[in-house]
Amino acid sequence: MPGKKYEEKHLVTYYEGDQTGTMTISMMINVMILISDNQSQALGVGPEVVDQTGLGWVITQYTMNITRLPQVGEEVLVGTQAVNNNDYFCQRDFWIKDQTGKVIVKTTSIFVLMDRTTRRMHKLLPELIEPYESDKVKRIIRLPKLSDVEGTENSQDYAVRYFDIDTNHHVNNAKYFEWVFNTVDEEVLNNYFPTMVNIRYHVEIQPHQMVHSAVSFDQETLKSSHKISVGDTLCCEANVEWSHR
Amino acid sequence: MPGKKYEEKHLVTYYEGDQTGTMTISMMINVMILISDNQSQALGVGPEVVDQTGLGWVITQYTMNITRLPQVGEEVLVGTQAVNNNDYFCQRDFWIKDQTGKVIVKTTSIFVLMDRTTRRMHKLLPELIEPYESDKVKRIIRLPKLSDVEGTENSQDYAVRYFDIDTNHHVNNAKYFEWVFNTVDEEVLNNYFPTMVNIRYHVEIQPHQMVHSAVSFDQETLKSSHKISVGDTLCCEANVEWSHR
Structure with a gap:
């Protein structure tokens, strides 16, 4: 049960x-x-x-x-x-x-x-x-793997702010969603909403780091892939599927 | 009454x-x-x-x-x-x-x-x-004027983010507090808390603007003054008094 x-x-x-x-x-x-x-x-x-x-x-x-x-x-x-x-x-x-x-x-x-x-x-x-x-159970559910999407590319750099850090002294996992979605084109954010989000955390982001958030958005399939990295370290990946509001 | x-x-x-x-x-x-x-x-x-x-x-x-x-x-x-x-x-x-x-x-x-x-x-x-x-009433309360504090200076630039904008399509007034406090030295934020905040809005901040947040902090009096500007336009001023946590 x-x-x-x-x-x-x-x-x-x-x-x-x-x-x-x-x-x-x-x-x-x-x-x-x-x-x-x-x-x-x-x-x-x-x-x-x-x-x-x-x-x-x-x-x-x-x-x-x-x-x-x-x-x-x-x-x-x-x-x-x-x-x-x-x-x-x-x-x-x-x-x-x-x-x-x-x-x-x-x-x-x-x-x-x-x-x-x-x-x-x-x-x-x-x-x-x-x-x-x-x-x-012996085996737990395996959530879908992350995949790369080809399309319009965009990226933003974000300095980790004091108020991004939680009581565990690393970046709260909800903050990653802001970096993911803030990097998406405003016209997309105003006219579409995410119907599917798949986000995977690899490495914790720490205070004082500079975060690079990159997106690739495919206008035809309305899918996007996202990578959040600090220097050469890939910290977090996401896939999003979009639909008209 | x-x-x-x-x-x-x-x-x-x-x-x-x-x-x-x-x-x-x-x-x-x-x-x-x-x-x-x-x-x-x-x-x-x-x-x-x-x-x-x-x-x-x-x-x-x-x-x-x-x-x-x-x-x-x-x-x-x-x-x-x-x-x-x-x-x-x-x-x-x-x-x-x-x-x-x-x-x-x-x-x-x-x-x-x-x-x-x-x-x-x-x-x-x-x-x-x-x-x-x-x-x-004839005359409404006059809140204290803003004043400049001399001391350690620091500043940060913030790009206005999509999620900083509210349904009125300008920066929500609570967001200014993040720019004010994020610019303060981390050691101060960890060890002191604001006992008095006086904030005055002059000009609304719009989407896509780049915000400059400057602080001057007096270690002796534990007072700070803050200015938030976009280009040459002063948009918001604040005074803060601090006390040990």
């Missing part, structure tokens, strides 16, 4: 939206992670408990499927479920439902435990995992 | 905080404006009603007095009151109370109505003002 589900209402505020009046991807990620933190807290394995083990949860990949973006002023239901895990990896799903109960955003993510000192992956601890009652 | 008061509970989330685990000034402004929008909505003069007049509310100045910053995970009470107004200007106050009822943040702001086409100030419309039941 897959793990426990947890849901909370969320009202989309004006500062979670962009010029088009819909919620930003970055803010959706923030809210989804908040809801999963709240579930962890409710199950007695919140951040304080995890911190004491010297480990920390890290997300390695997200895939998002979006039917439509939540509107500013809309009340949605945000949910999460720790689906299953093997020795090292956990599959955690998220969803956003509108008031009719229709799922408008579906997300699957892979969580791992990282040693906070060595920054290396650590075997999952039963005491941190069991409260979620997720299935123990 | 001063105008109607309005309060809402607010739980400070992890993404509203910074590395120190306290709420950012930018997010406090976002939440205070949200609460005043909610009051307006409750009084039947929400954004949709104002939009129909061809006018829009604009903030020209804020002063904030901060005893302590709200903590991530803390539930606070955020309140607002339209205190009084003359023919052109409104004084609106905000406060944040902790769970003991103690006011930890006090803010006074000046609102004006702007013609959305000409971007010029417009006489206050009785139908947009009366529901707040604020006092009609």
Whole structure:
């Protein structure tokens, strides 16, 4: 049996939206992670408990499927479920439902435990995992590989700002979405919205670094590929599929 | 009699905080404006009603007095009151109370109505003002003038990003706080917090502009002065007083 589900209402505020009046991807990620933190807290394995083990949860990949973006002023239901895990990896799903109960955003993510000192992956601890009652499996879901798209290219450099850094002292994973989407042509952002996002984190970005965000956008297929790097190090890759608003 | 008061509970989330685990000034402004929008909505003069007049509310100045910053995970009470107004200007106050009822943040702001086409100030419309039941006065409060501080100087350039722009198609006033505070030395941000902020907006910043944010910080008095400009145009000025965390 897959793990426990947890849901909370969320009202989309004006500062979670962009010029088009819909919620930003970055803010959706923030809210989804908040809801999963709240579930962890409710199950007695919140951040304080995890911190004491010297480990920390890290997300390695997200895939998002979006039917439509939540509107500013809309009340949605945000949910999460720790689906299953093997020795090292956990599959955690998220969803956003509108008031009719229709799922408008579906997300699957892979969580791992990282040693906070060595920054290396650590075997999952039963005491941190069991409260979620997720299935123990041999093989966890394999999320789609990232691929390169050919098309119009563009890039931007971003200095990591003080307020981009979270309490773990690295760049919060929601910030990468801002660098990904800010680099896309404004005309695209105004007229299209992402229906699929697949983002994979390779290397954590640190304070004081200079980030290079490159995009290649194919006008015909409405697909784009994104690479975020620091110097010669590829830190993060993403694929996005777009649709007319 | 001063105008109607309005309060809402607010739980400070992890993404509203910074590395120190306290709420950012930018997010406090976002939440205070949200609460005043909610009051307006409750009084039947929400954004949709104002939009129909061809006018829009604009903030020209804020002063904030901060005893302590709200903590991530803390539930606070955020309140607002339209205190009084003359023919052109409104004084609106905000406060944040902790769970003991103690006011930890006090803010006074000046609102004006702007013609959305000409971007010029417009006489206050009785139908947009009366529901707040604020006092009609001859002279409105005069918030402190901005002054220059001498000391260590630093500056940063910021390209206006797509997601800095709000639904009014100019830079949201909370964003200026990020440019102000991001330019301050990291050691100051980690060890001190602002006890007083006085910010004054002169000229709206538009999409595609390049912003220059300069700070002068006096180590002895723990005061700083800030100027945000686009080319030769001074767009915004701020004074900040700091205290040890």
